[in-house]
Amino acid sequence: MNSPMxxxxxxxxxxxxxxxxxxxxxxxxxxxxxxxxxxHGAETAEKWAGAIRPLHHAQTVKRVIWLTMAGGPSHxxxxxxxxxxxxxxxxPMPESFTQGQQIAQLQGQKLVCFGPQLGFRKFxxxxxxxxxxxxxxxxVVDEMCIxxxxxxxxxxxxxxxxxxxxxxxxxxxxxxxxxxxxxxGAETEDLPSFxxxxxxxxxxxxxxxxxxxxxxxxxxxxxxxVHLRGKGDPVLYLSxxxxxxxxxxxxxxxxxxxxxxxxxxxxxxxxxxTRIAQYEMxxxxxxSVPELIDTSGEPQHVFDLYGCQPGDGSFASNCLLARRxxxxxxxFIQLYHKDWDHHGGxxxxxxxxxxxxxxxxxxxxxxxxxxxxxxxxLIVWAGEFGRTPMSQGGSGRDHHNKGFSIWFAGGGVKGGMxxxxxxxxxxxxxxxVVTVHDVHATMLxxxxxxxARFAYRFQGLDARLSGVEPxxxxxxxxx
Numbered sequence: 001m002n003s004p005m006x007x008x009x010x011x012x013x014x015x016x017x018x019x020x021x022x023x024x025x026x027x028x029x030x031x032x033x034x035x036x037x038x039x040h041g042a043e044t045a046e047k048w049a050g051a052i053r054p055l056h057h058a059q060t061v062k063r064v065i066w067l068t069m070a071g072g073p074s075h076x077x078x079x080x081x082x083x084x085x086x087x088x089x090x091x092p093m094p095e096s097f098t099q100g101q102q103i104a105q106l107q108g109q110k111l112v113c114f115g116p117q118l119g120f121r122k123f124x125x126x127x128x129x130x131x132x133x134x135x136x137x138x139x140v141v142d143e144m145c146i147x148x149x150x151x152x153x154x155x156x157x158x159x160x161x162x163x164x165x166x167x168x169x170x171x172x173x174x175x176x177x178x179x180x181x182x183x184x185g186a187e188t189e190d191l192p193s194f195x196x197x198x199x200x201x202x203x204x205x206x207x208x209x210x211x212x213x214x215x216x217x218x219x220x221x222x223x224x225x226v227h228l229r230g231k232g233d234p235v236l237y238l239s240x241x242x243x244x245x246x247x248x249x250x251x252x253x254x255x256x257x258x259x260x261x262x263x264x265x266x267x268x269x270x271x272x273x274t275r276i277a278q279y280e281m282x283x284x285x286x287x288s289v290p291e292l293i294d295t296s297g298e299p300q301h302v303f304d305l306y307g308c309q310p311g312d313g314s315f316a317s318n319c320l321l322a323r324r325x326x327x328x329x330x331x332f333i334q335l336y337h338k339d340w341d342h343h344g345g346x347x348x349x350x351x352x353x354x355x356x357x358x359x360x361x362x363x364x365x366x367x368x369x370x371x372x373x374x375x376x377x378l379i380v381w382a383g384e385f386g387r388t389p390m391s392q393g394g395s396g397r398d399h400h401n402k403g404f405s406i407w408f409a410g411g412g413v414k415g416g417m418x419x420x421x422x423x424x425x426x427x428x429x430x431x432x433v434v435t436v437h438d439v440h441a442t443m444l445x446x447x448x449x450x451x452a453r454f455a456y457r458f459q460g461l462d463a464r465l466s467g468v469e470p471x472x473x474x475x476x477x478x479x
Contacts (some may be wrong), residue, residue, distance in 0.1 A: 012191040040318035048193070048222065050185025052449060059448030060412035060478075061378040062187070064180065065333045067361065069353075070161070070209055071340030074387035074397050075405035076426050078157035080148045081086070081120040083128050084424040085389050089115030092388050097427045104155050104399035105343070106392060113425065114391035126416030133354035136362035141414040143365050144372070145408045145477045149420025149429035152436055153384045153402040157207055157341070158162050160384035160401070163436055167214045174217035175225060175455075176440060177332035179465040182216075182223045182456075183449055188329030190291070192226040195330050197318040200338020202352050209336050218458045225334065228289070229313075229322070245328045264373035305367060324369050326377060342384055344396035346374055367411050375411045378446055382406035388427045403429035406439070412446045414479050437471035447475045 076082055093111035115160040122129050123138030128146065130138065137144070156161035159169035166173040174182070177194040186193040195474040196214045200206050267476075295303075295310045298320070303309060307315035315337040322333045337357060339442030361381065368374040386404025387397030403422035409415070420432035444465065451471070455462035 004166075007440060038118060040271070043252065047189050048181070048185045049120040051184055052183045052454065054376075055184075055448035055454060057445075057448055060376070060446045061410065062332070062376045063326055063331050063378065064177075064378045064443060064449075065326065065364070066176075066335070067319075067379065067381045068164075068334060068336045069340050069357075069381065069383040070336050070338045071157070071205055071207060071342070071383065072160075072385045072387060072399055073353070073383045073404075074342060074346055074350060075148070075389050075403070076116050076387065076389060076397070077118045077346060078131050078134070078406065079405040080422060081131075081148050081424055082116060082389070082422075082426040083425065084169040085113060085426055086115035088113040088425065093425075098390075098424060099454075101402070102155055103388070106191040106364070106388065106398045107374060110359070111390045113389060118350060124260060124416060128416060128418060131350070131354070133351060134358045136358045140362045140365045140409070143369070143409045144415060145413045145417040145419060146405060147407065147419045147434055147474075147477070148307065148405050148422060149432050150382070150386075150406045150434050150439075151403050152404075152427050155385065155398075155399050155401045157384060158210070159397070160399075164382065164384050165206070166217065167440055167465050169472075171212050172217055173463070174219045174465070175214045176443070176465055177214060177225050177334055178219050179454070180444075182219050182446075182453055184447060186329070187331060191325070191328055193331040193332055194223065194334075195226045195325055195332075196225040196334050196336070197246065197321060198229075198336045199315040199318050199338070201315075201337060203339045203345075203357060205341040205349065206338040207341055209338070212447060214334065219456060220461070226333075228293070234272040257279075276306050295324070297318060302367070305359075306363040314360075315356050316363070319360040319364040321326075321370075323364060326368070326373060327371070337425065342396050343398065343418040344393045346387065346396050347385045350398070368410070374409070377410045378443060380406065380414065380443070381408075382439075390392070400427075402427060408477065412479055414477055416478060419474070419477050432476070434474065435469075435471060436476055437466045437469060438443045441466045441471050442474045446478075 022076065074454070076085065090111050093113050098111055119132045120129050121132045124141040126142050128141045128144070128370055130141065130146070146339035152160055152163055154163045154169050162171055162173075163169045165175045167176075175194075177196075183194040193212070198209065211227065214227070218436040293311070295317070298310070302320065306316045306320045308314050308320060311317065315335065318335050318337075322335060325333050339349070339354060365374065365379065368377055368379075383404070383406075385401040386400055388400040390398065392398045420429060422428060423430050444454060445452045451464065451473075454466075455464045458465075
């Protein structure tokens with residue numbers, strides 16, 4: 001297929017003058033950039049090798065699977081047992097805890113202690129105490145490090161998701177998956193390095209999540225997350241239309257990329273190189289994604305391990321897909337499971353959530369370990385915030401960011417460990433307080449990246465995932 005040439009008359013005057021003035025110096029610089037692998041243009045359509053070469057230090061893990069519990073899980077019904085809160089159930093919440101504190105929907109209302117609604121018991125050789133409903137997680141609790149002193153700067157869903165994903169409450173910053181793939185590069189040529197999977201809960205508390213949570217922000221758009229759907233076409237518009245075979249589709253991709261390459265030679269816009277790379281990636285994904293999504297070849301014991309059926313679109317099915325993505329070299333895999341926003345009926349809500357995620361999370365840990373992949377995979381389980389120890393509506397809990405629980409498992413992290421603590425009522429983190437920036441710094445450290453040296457120049461400033469506030473790698477939890 002012949003490709004039309006770019007009309008030099010359409011080249012902007014400013015671009016033409018700049019090009020004319022740089023002359024041979026520009027050509028020499030371009031040659032050096034190609035040699036160093038930093039050039040913009042058609043050369044970058046190949047697999048991205050990563051901005052950090054060599055790594056800052058030895059890498060402990062190669063990939064991250066981040067399990068996002070969207071809505072804000074209650075730490076008080078999952079991983080942080082508070083007997084004293086149970087004893088004070090129905091009593092006024094002491095003002096010493098809440099006076100002058102930011103509260104979401106309970107601001108200005110009568111605050112009443114609301115005891116844990118579910119039982120806890122000890123699991124594993126470590127004797128870690130978690131909610132008794134999470135029996136399957138109890139079988140792998142010695143692989144987990146539970147952080148009970150997590151905090152966030154945000155108290156409402158969208159800014160809290162933005163903060164957990166990007167290190168900023170303001171939209172427009174790169175997501176952590178984009179940072180990781182930009183820094184480390186790709187291990188696979190026919191799948192994106194950053195993949196997002198979503199699932200719905202049974203309880204109906206399915207507040208929206210936005211694609212900006214996995215966007216690349218000011219990084220080139222080739223580093224944004226690709227949302228794969230668990231049912232139907234995994235990626236919209238990826239399949240060929242009727243009458244178009246793979247050969248004809250290749251002709252179209254080649255023609256479009258040729259036009260884009262010619263234009264890029266005139267304007268030197270890095271987003272054109274991204275466009276070329278994404279067209280080529282989409283063409284490769286037409287073959288690789290259907291094979292990935294088709295789990296029918298997995299043995300029955302694997303479906304039993306996760307508690308899913310082929311292609312059912314559940315969180316459990318997405319956990320199985322996460323393992324398949326990890327096997328194929330995807331660098332950052334993020335799962336969103338909705339329906340954790342329990343302003344009412346927290347007991348019934350968490351009972352449903354336990355049915356949906358308990359076996360799946362444990363199955364993912366067991367499956368990765370059986371395949372000798374857990375040692376170089378970091379799993380993170382986290383919501384955007386926790387829930388109040390005070391009652392809302394008599395049966396629920398409000399948003400809460402002063403103290404909640406997350407957990408890690410996998411390479412480089414101590415198993416069977418509890419880190420940090422909240423006060424006796426579960427209101428605020430009081431021991432080994434952990435921030436979102438600490439978590440990001442720790443994740444990057446395990447991937448071989450020094451968070452303080454990992455920056456991208458934007459609007460005259462060196463922007464970092466870990467922000468400009470003081471933060472620390474959580475060295476105490478590292479194996």
